[in-house]
Amino acid sequence: MVKVVLPELGEGIRKATVSYWFFKDGQKVKEKEDLVELTTDKATFNLPSPCSGVISEIMYSEGDSVEVGQILAVINEE
Amino acid sequence: MKFQVLDLGLSEYLDALTWQKELHAKVVNLELDAALIFCRHFPVITLGRKASEASLKASKDEITGRRIKLFYVDRGGDVTYHGPGQLTVYPIINLRNFKQDLHWYLRTLESLVIACLRDFGLSAGRKEGLTGVWIADAKIAAIGVAVRQWVTYHGVTINVKKNDLDNFGLIHPCGMDIQVSSLEDFLKKEINIRDVQSSLLDKFNRMFKVGNITLGGRDGESSFAGVGGRD
Numbered sequence: 001m002v003k004v005v006l007p008e009l010g011e012g013i014r015k016a017t018v019s020y021w022f023f024k025d026g027q028k029v030k031e032k033e034d035l036v037e038l039t040t041d042k043a044t045f046n047l048p049s050p051c052s053g054v055i056s057e058i059m060y061s062e063g064d065s066v067e068v069g070q071i072l073a074v075i076n077e078e
Numbered sequence: 079m080k081f082q083v084l085d086l087g088l089s090e091y092l093d094a095l096t097w098q099k100e101l102h103a104k105v106v107n108l109e110l111d112a113a114l115i116f117c118r119h120f121p122v123i124t125l126g127r128k129a130s131e132a133s134l135k136a137s138k139d140e141i142t143g144r145r146i147k148l149f150y151v152d153r154g155g156d157v158t159y160h161g162p163g164q165l166t167v168y169p170i171i172n173l174r175n176f177k178q179d180l181h182w183y184l185r186t187l188e189s190l191v192i193a194c195l196r197d198f199g200l201s202a203g204r205k206e207g208l209t210g211v212w213i214a215d216a217k218i219a220a221i222g223v224a225v226r227q228w229v230t231y232h233g234v235t236i237n238v239k240k241n242d243l244d245n246f247g248l249i250h251p252c253g254m255d256i257q258v259s260s261l262e263d264f265l266k267k268e269i270n271i272r273d274v275q276s277s278l279l280d281k282f283n284r285m286f287k288v289g290n291i292t293l294g295g296r297d298g299e300s301s302f303a304g305v306g307g308r309d
Binding site for chain 1 (some may be wrong): 126127128152153154155177178179180181182183184209210221222223224225226227
């Protein structure tokens with residue numbers, strides 16, 4: 001199980017908004033594919049999947065605010 | 079450093095987006111260190127990730143009836159208008175070579191525009207919490223960026239010509255009711271967009287410490303000779 005956490009996006013950036021999920025629960029994702037798009041201020045940031053596998057849980061919906069270090073999704077590695 | 083500058087001239091929004099994605103892939107694959115795309119757009123309204131239909135004042139029919147295209151795009155920010163009286167620049171920059179910091183990048187773009195406007199005798203600044211460049215209470219440049227694999231795309235639009243701002247009346251720029259202005263409005267004279275482009279290119283060149291610049295238009299031909307290189 002790999003936990004995908006919100007990474008550091010810059011100095012003083014404590015949180016970001018989930019603006020778009022490229023996948024849904026239960027779907028297969030490959031390593032480095034865009035997994036989720038995050039927005040802070042007037043910038044969007046695409047977070048790639050850290051591994052290949054099946055997404056077992058998406059913790060935040062589009063529009064939710066997430067803090068750095070919090071778990072965005074869990075992937076069952078293949 | 080391999081740094082490519084493209085001048086697309088007057089172009090369709092989606093054509094410029096295709097160029098951005100192509101050059102973005104080259105920078106991600108390290109075939110290029112960075113690229114800048116300069117263009118002016120045919121009238122278009124784009125809605126960023128924060129936008130909703132409430133960001134539009136006019137109906138979609140009214141907008142398309144005015145021959146203005148409408149697109150949802152994957153940049154940050156709300157709604158904005160692009161037209162031929164503006165200079166748009168799309169920097170494709172690998173932030174790993176500078177600072178992996180989204181807000182640093184936004185503030186850097188603002189500072190480059192502020193420096194460019196200073197070349198025209200204008201004193202512009204920021205507004206706390208409102209990304210963009212302002213002169214007094216009027217917005218003169220809009221910013222909205224996207225970052226994939228720490229390489230940037232989308233970018234900055236500067237309002238240059240005074241007669242291209244009416245279409246902002248169709249939207250709530252950035253989702254708010256704000257005043258929008260142009261270089262010509264403030265300077266009370268005609269401004270050549272190409273001169274703004276030369277100044278802005280110089281600022282990018284200094285900031286991102288590029289080496290030899292490959293100047294090229296659509297066909298790889300130099301379309302703004304006399305600009306480029308380092309001091």
